[in-house]
Amino acid sequence: MSGMTRSRAPEAGIPTELTATYFSQRASAGLVVTGSVAVSPEASGYLWTEGIHSARQIAGWRRVTEAVHSAGGRIAVQLIHRGRVSHS
Numbered sequence: 001m002s003g004m005t006r007s008r009a010p011e012a013g014i015p016t017e018l019t020a021t022y023f024s025q026r027a028s029a030g031l032v033v034t035g036s037v038a039v040s041p042e043a044s045g046y047l048w049t050e051g052i053h054s055a056r057q058i059a060g061w062r063r064v065t066e067a068v069h070s071a072g073g074r075i076a077v078q079l080i081h082r083g084r085v086s087h088s
């Protein structure tokens, strides 16, 4: 499954339980790629998109990866810095 930004992380770019459910429901795709995930607060380009630069975000992703692995899938993160269109 290719990366698709879903804008479902309203609190500080932290993946939620909904994120874990969404990706684990798609685990049968084999390899799931996350939507673009910001590498720093300045890297984000859209509201409510996930990051992977804080401890709480990383803990959220851990829940997501565990859910996908439990469902028999694999997951890879798509990292992004949106450069001049970024929006902190």
Ligand SMILES: Cc1cc2nc3c(=O)[nH]c(=O)nc-3n(C[C@H](O)[C@H](O)[C@H](O)COP(=O)(O)O)c2cc1C
Pocket (backbone or CB within 6 Å): 002, 003, 004, 005, 006, 034, 035, 036, 078
């Ligand atoms: C809602 C939506 C969000 C998307 N977000 C991303 C993204 O975050 N990163 C990315 O590389 N592609 C993104 N894409 C592009 C899809 O990955 C792309 O549609 C996919 O590669 C399939 O290619 P196709 O549309 O030419 O069939 C997004 C597409 C949609 C529809």
